[in-house]
Amino acid sequence: MALSVNFVTDLQELFRYPFMQHALEAGTIVAIIAGIVGYFVVLRRSSFAAHALSHIGFAGAAGAVLFAVSPVYGLLLFTGVGGSAMAVLSPRAAHRDVHIGTVLAFMLGLGVLFISLYAGNSSQTYSILFGQILGISSGDVLLTLAAGVIILAVVAVVYRPLLFSSLDEDVAEAKGMPTFLLGIVFMLLVAVATSIAVQVVGVLLIFSLMVTPAAIAQQLAKRARTAIMISVTIALVATWLGLSIAYYGPPYPVSFYITTLVFGFYLLVRFVYRRVRPLTAYRAALKET
């Protein structure tokens, strides 16, 4: 599987095997969803909740494996219940850390129990923790697609109220907007997005798709829709490039490549762009005078 000079042939080669097709399809859906939901995660300062949800999902996935069910069902069940519980226990977004941490620790303990009870091989556990994008079946792709379509539809409906209540919860509440309900809807969106993203990067690396691209985008754009587009683009580019490098280059785990690429974008924006931007503005101002 070496790179040729012909880009079209290389691209065709990438799609030759079903496992690569499934990986690209699921990876694309996950990147789009994570990029969108991640923007709200960053805006609401809920990255700890997203992180915790993936760990809660770990217990669900481990339990599903124990009962010989696909891990994604366990993920959906546990993150859904866990996310709603977080939203209900403490409705005000700013004060959730302690409640989240409490639920998170209990769930991780449960996951450890399920793993110790499971007598099968440990590769299942490994893929839940770190992702196994190359092991995605056509059934998984369909499930990912269905979850992705549902998330997109819900975001399209709640976009404006969710954006406003994320930015200004007090005024939204006074305006009679259903902030409590929106909090639950948001946590369920994160729950479903996390569940499908685990296939690609695993529960431990979920930040790389759910938080970092959106955090980078928020540095680059001050309009929500532009930032969401940038966030999706970064997640997509990292996923596609990560898969291609793993296919053509050294065969290390895809999630390693994805997280490294996302981190590279982060460093670039954090340290290079932030220094270049004031310079550009300064030169533009000089030209005007």
Next chain:
Amino acid sequence: MSGNTIASEIVAARNLTAGYSDNTVWREASFNINRGEFVAIIGPNGAGKTTLFRLILGLQKPLDGNIEIFNTEPKRGNPLIGYVPQRHGIDSETNIESLELVRLAYSGKRWGFSLSPQDREAALWAMRDVGAEELAHRSLNVLSGGELQRIFLAEALVSRPDLLLLDEPLSNLDLKREKDLVQLVNRVVRSRNVTALLIAHNINPLLPFLDKVIFIANGKVATGKPEEVLTSESLTDLYGVPVEVLHDSRGNVAIVGIEQHHGDE
């Protein structure tokens, strides 16, 4: 009372008692606030100034007595009220342009995705009205305290309310910006015949413009024109300890406990 007076009554409280089930914050307040009045709500920390706003906004029920807003019971989401909550600045990472916030204050309640040119026009109008048009495309996290307060005021004004509730907009502002903002609120009140209730710690920058003062302290509420409420007699009655109101040559007041001999505004 003539029919016209009734129609212009924006807030009416009768023997109003506020608090939480196990804790009465203040009791038996009776007052009227009429259309076009600029009213300051003054009192020490924790006296229950924000509680009054929560009652008006319908976010909290009175423990006893009765309050009417526009001659009806308070209800959450009243479009005739513009609210600026107390805020401690904007998160330094919140890189969102101010126009987007004001637009969302106009149309954020509607479900769906698209932003219309109509809400853009409404937002720009509100920003122009508070002299913040040039801030429209600047991000919230780079604005100064005074600039942020103007954006929040535009956010409250965008739905063209009849009643403005401003919770400590002057805190964290230097003297110059404090004066600018008070003059701006006064201009909005006078030019658009809006009623404004403004919570503050220091009454002095507001004094030249006020129609009424609501003074909350010691679980009690005193209401009236500034010259009626800010007297040694009235405040002694309110605090329950001897208090003297001192005036300087420019009309500023200082409220001093007679026995303690230290300033306590």
